[in-house]
Amino acid sequence: MKKASVLMIIGPLLLLGLYFFPLWNIMLGAPQYPDPLGMNIHITGIKGVSEFDLQNIDGLNHYIGMKVIPKPEEMWEFTVFPYVIGGMVLLGVIIGLLGYMNKVSYKWFLGWFVLMSILGVLGMYDFNAWLLDYGSNLDPHAIIKVVNPDGTPMTYKPPLLGYQKMLNFDVTSLPHVGAYMMFVGMMLTVVAFFVGKKEAGKIKNT
């Protein structure tokens, strides 16, 4: 189980990338913004891609009545997420170490992956809920009110993933380095599970 356990230790450690790199990135380009404005979503808060991007996004959004981009202390997520990720890294490494010492079976590896996946889906759900609120909970006194063809007020929820045209802006929302590292890390734990299973099978057969 040594090979599998090493993979199981490396995998969760890759999640540490989330402390250094953004999880997600949303870019807003427009004819008058050939250098697009952008926000990087870290597990600890939202930062501008360039120094004054957040201020400039807020400045533009006030016309359509959107709230300003929240500060880290204004969303519980940015306090809780670092602990959740830290906890999962610790748990994964412990499982890996125990596996290395043959104290736990490879099935625990998959167990960590499943737990992490559930947390990930919950995180995405929460993120999407925030995007929805951010894009649709508009100031009734907004300077510019745009309605859809059916008469309902237009909302400005950025896409969770992919591209969308919103008024004059081209909005692109994609995972960033932190998310890719997390994805690779999680996949490594799945590989660890199968390698562990194979190694366990070999032991049984001999």
Add this chain to the structure above:
Amino acid sequence: MRKIKYSILSLLGLVMVFTSCNDSGKKSRGALASNNAEKVYVAPGEQDEFYAFMSGGYSGNLTVYGLPSGRMFKEIPVFSQFATNGYGYSEETKPMLNTSFGFVPWDDSHHPDISQTNGELDGRWIFINGNNTPRIARIDLKTFETAEIIEVPNSAGNHSSSFITENTEYVVAGTRFSVPVPQRDMPINEYKGNFKGALSFISVDPEDGEMDIKFQILMPGFNYDLSHPGRGKSHGWFFFTTYNTEEANSLLEVNASQNDKDFIAAINWKKIEEYVNNGGGTKIPANYAHNIYSDEDHTAVSTMKKEVLTVDPTKVPGAVYFLPTPKSPHGCDVDPTGSYIIGNGKLSADLTVHSFDKMLAAIEGKKFDGEAYGIPILKFEDVLAGTVKSGGLGPLHTEFDGEGNAYTTFFISSEVVMWKLGTWEVVDRKPTYYSVGHLMIPGGNSRKPFGKYVVAMNKITKDRYLPTGPELEHSAQLYDISGDKMELIYDFPTHGEPHYAAGIPAELIAPKSQKIYKLAENKHPRATLGVNDARVERDGNEVHVYMAMIRSHFTPDNIEGIKVGDKVYFHITNHEQDFDVPHGFAMIGANNSELLIMPGQTKTLVWEPKQVGVWPFYCTDFCSALHQEMQGYVRVSPTNSNVDLTWSLGE
């Protein structure tokens, strides 16, 4: 005459069409024309290869163009008030135009020169001279704003300026008109032997570019017309053309054109620098302004300096020589290797080229041909490297392509002549439209010219563009010099009267061009950094309005309690931190200009209300979809009223 030429040409064309294959003849002509179009065509969204900084002449400013497109990007206010953005009108920038004569709102800007390191353009600053009230300005090429202006005392007609030495040790300013030094009441006709020509060496701080007059050489009372630094082997020398060595004080067009030869003055400035560093020279009382603008507090400060160090050239042996040069030379140009000094004798047909090596040998051998006011005159034959028998008339100015070719403008015969350094043979000549003054090759006044284009700056425009009444802009012509011969590829109008230009590859400047001023770094003492600091304060009859602006409102935008007779200072800070979002400010009836305030910047406008009423102000730069809503009101009450001073936004 031209009509006849054209008809002959078209006749020839006709003959060609008949004698050659119809199709191919047409094709080649079309291909040639479109080839030239492609050379200057910078497609929408693309950028030019070079910046060209053109002096504004009587506009007093500096204009920024792109090459090869000829598109104008900006007019940088330097020596003239500029109502477009409030330069020279705002309280912060008025001190920039302060002089020993008081506030001088205009000048005649002449010869821009870009800072150099090791003889190559470094793109940090560009210097330009004010000719009328002698001044030198330094423009910061990060912000494209005038950062500093220093007045030059004892000078008049600051024309052989503002050329820099190859490590930007000095920016040099020579006087065209000699004057009494110090100035005094004396008969004009006692000029001869009494007036002096001051050549000023202004040191440039290598870190921040700050200028300081290190010394002035008080030369004989000739007219010092143009100058250029030695470079490479001749680094340490500076060369000035002179005319009116006759020292005439009236009807110069006749009286100053009598001598067959005037001089090029060769100055060993390193020797004089050493002399003054060892305590040489005489400090004399003077009065001149030194004006510095700071990007940190967005404010200029003017200081009067009271002393200047002068040097009598005869007291420094071996420092100054005269090189006889025919016929009132104008341009004084030094080739990229520093070997040749070209005198453009403007009343002759030929160009005189002096050899730096021969000059040194002649000095070594003491081959003098007399002296003028104690300054040795070298023998013409001993320093002459060659003569360019141009066939043109009225040579003014020469630049170099770095491949051994020189290009000279001929004002009278209205052409640019290309010739070879060393053999002095004429390679090509092309007409200009019309009466070319100066020309520019990017880097053509440095050790490393970039070649590729010649820009000819013409004095007469006539029929080149649609007519605009008696007053026309001048015209520039762009020649492609990448081939063996010059090819005229484009025409474009220029603003004011460019007397010279400096070109530089865009990549040396564009990446450093600043986009905004950071609000957090704004040190203006009257800045309104947060909207909560916006306020109005009264101090006697002075009222200070601390105002902020952001898309798309002013804080405050309603002000009451102002009275007729007050002096109202609007100190306005632009809170934007987004590239290219300036806001303007204009007040009805202000005997003043508008303000154009860049993101993060603070500017101040003074308004003296004269009439009771409620008076609007507004943003003048279309800033957003709600720009038209960006306005406010000031209530002006009678002088003796007791309306409280109040201010508000959104109440």
